[in-house]
Amino acid sequence: MEDADIIWEESMSVSFDDVTVDPEIIQNMKRVITLSVVNGIDNSYGLLAKKNLRGALLYGPPGTGKTHLAQAVARDSQANMIAINPSAILAPHVGDSEALIKALFSLATKLSPCVIFVDEADSLFRRRKSSDKSWERSLINEFLQQIEEIHTKKDDAPFILLATNRPADIDDGIL
Ligand SMILES: Nc1ncnc2c1ncn2[C@@H]1O[C@H](COP(=O)(O)OP(=O)(O)OP(=O)(O)O)[C@@H](O)[C@H]1O
Ligand SMILES: [Mg+2]
Known part of the structure; x- marks a missing residue:
């Protein structure tokens, strides 16, 4: 992932207090992340299992603070957070994207508690069409497979945070 930023510099200056948003959203965000990855609470049963608390999608019109909130x-x-630059994942060589996604989840597990943040998620997870080339579908499939493993597996799995202003363009499987 040579293009990915290791340190997301902008994020170091943005705090929850800087985001103008319904305080309940901030509360929920903190609670969901704390419950599911920081405390490593068992979410395989009860309310947490029903809600499948392993990820969240921030969506809304451009310029409303989605990226800001993630920062x-x-x-x-x-x-911890790994912020993904979609262009770093859309590797030019067939098969590389899947390898990168495997590496991403492996790294995130090692950095547990960890949030994987995918901004402009519609560009990475564009709705699959039967006309798509197989490598375009396999990227989403690989991501879904990794998420699937998260659900069946251990507490040190990452939390997936996505942001988009085009939720309708995101693949159903991902949603
Ligand atoms: N709710 C907000 N609270 C505080 N500042 C905000 C808010 N929304 C937008 N801003 C300001 O506007 C800038 C742009 O917002 P941001 O990049 O977070 O929007 P976005 O929702 O990610 O938009 P896009 O869909 O185009 O990516 C931020 O850097 C911030 O300075
Ligand atoms: Mg944004």
Whole structure:
């Protein structure tokens, strides 16, 4: 992932207090991340299992603070964050994208508690069509497979945070 930023510099200056949003959203964001990855609470049964608390999608019109909020999560939540630049994952060589996604989840597990943040998620997870080339579908499939493993597996699995202003363009499987 040579293009991915190791340190997301903008995030270091943004805190939850800087985001103008319904305080309940911030509360929920903190609670969901704390419950599912920081405390490593068993979410295989009860309310947490029903809600499948392993990820969240921030969606809304451009310029409403989705990226801003994610930056605050990076700084103010107790979890580590890996912010993914979609162009770094859309590797030019067939098969590379899947390898990168495997590496991403492996790294995130090692950095537990960890949040994987995918901004502009519609560009990475565009709705699959039967006309797509197989490598375009396999990227989404690989991601879904990794998420599937998260659900069946251990507490050190990452939390997946996505942001988009085009939720309708995101693949159903991912949603
Ligand atoms: N809710 C908000 N609270 C505080 N600042 C905000 C808010 N929304 C937008 N801003 C300001 O506007 C800038 C742009 O917002 P941001 O990049 O977070 O929007 P976005 O929702 O990610 O938009 P896009 O869908 O185009 O990616 C931020 O850097 C911030 O300075
Ligand atoms: Mg944004």
